[in-house]
Amino acid sequence: EIVLTQSPGTLSLSPGERANLSCRASQNVGSQFLAWYQQRPGQAPRLLIYGATNRASGFSDRFSAGGSGTDFTLTIDRLEPEDFAVYFCQQYGGSPPLSFGGGTKVEIK
Amino acid sequence: QVQVQESGPGLVKPSQTLSLTCTVSGGSINSDGFYWTWIRQNPGKGLEWMGHTYYSGNTFYNPSLKTRLAISVDTSNNRFSLKLNSVTAADTAVYYCARVSRHFYFGLDVWGQGTTVTVSS
Numbered sequence: 001e002i003v004l005t006q007s008p009g010t011l012s013l014s015p016g017e018r019a020n021l022s023c024r025a026s027q028n029v030g031s032q033f034l035a036w037y038q039q040r041p042g043q044a045p046r047l048l049i050y051g052a053t054n055r056a057s058g059f060s061d062r063f064s065a066g067g068s069g070t071d072f073t074l075t076i077d078r079l080e081p082e083d084f085a086v087y088f089c090q091q092y093g094g095s096p097p098l099s100f101g102g103g104t105k106v107e108i109k
Numbered sequence: 110q111v112q113v114q115e116s117g118p119g120l121v122k123p124s125q126t127l128s129l130t131c132t133v134s135g136g137s138i139n140s141d142g143f144y145w146t147w148i149r150q151n152p153g154k155g156l157e158w159m160g161h162t163y164y165s166g167n168t169f170y171n172p173s174l175k176t177r178l179a180i181s182v183d184t185s186n187n188r189f190s191l192k193l194n195s196v197t198a199a200d201t202a203v204y205y206c207a208r209v210s211r212h213f214y215f216g217l218d219v220w221g222q223g224t225t226v227t228v229s230s
């Protein structure tokens with residue numbers, strides 16, 4: 001079973017700062033099959049990054065992501081008020097076929 | 110633009126069966142390259158993949174739910190459904206239907222708004 005562990009659980013930052021989020025897998029994840037989502041309060045998650053590094057449409061280039069194997073990162077430059085949300089990583093292809101990390105909450109300091 | 114929308118009762122009694130339907134609009138559920146999935150989120154918690162189906166009817170389930178869960182597809186009405194039996198309070202959650210897209214390396218690119226289901230007598 002592939003378990004995704006996200007850290008930190010909560011990140012307290014000020015607008016304009018950079019956020020660095022981590023997603024670590026218990027086993028190798030096909031690098032193409034790692035995605036990130038943004039979830040704002042009361043809303044459904046929204047696909048942010050797919051294929052580990054590709055930004056989905058509608059998201060600013062302040063969002064970037066990378067990694068391979070078991071270690072993946074999401075970086076948000078120059079935090080804007082609308083970026084404060086919860087971020088989840090997700091893998092496909094392991095066992096179970098699809099799973100999510102526990103999430104990182106980016107909150108205003 | 111493809112959209113999905115959950116529907117079903119918001120309150121289910123313990124030990125009964127939770128039934129939800131997801132209606133797909135703006136595109137065909139028969140399209141190749143997509144899985145149709147159910148995700149749930151317990152209050153204040155993370156996301157749990159429950160299972161997904163292909164338009165052919167092939168299904169994949171989370172092992173933790175496999176004995177209680179059935180996901181089916183109704184291509185004639187462009188919808189898919191979830192049945193979770195023997196529910197308990199632990200099944201209280203927001204339930205989302207979504208689309209898993211091969212084009213996005215099996216990311217979930219379309220989500221419903223979610224429907225809250227409470228298990229209580």
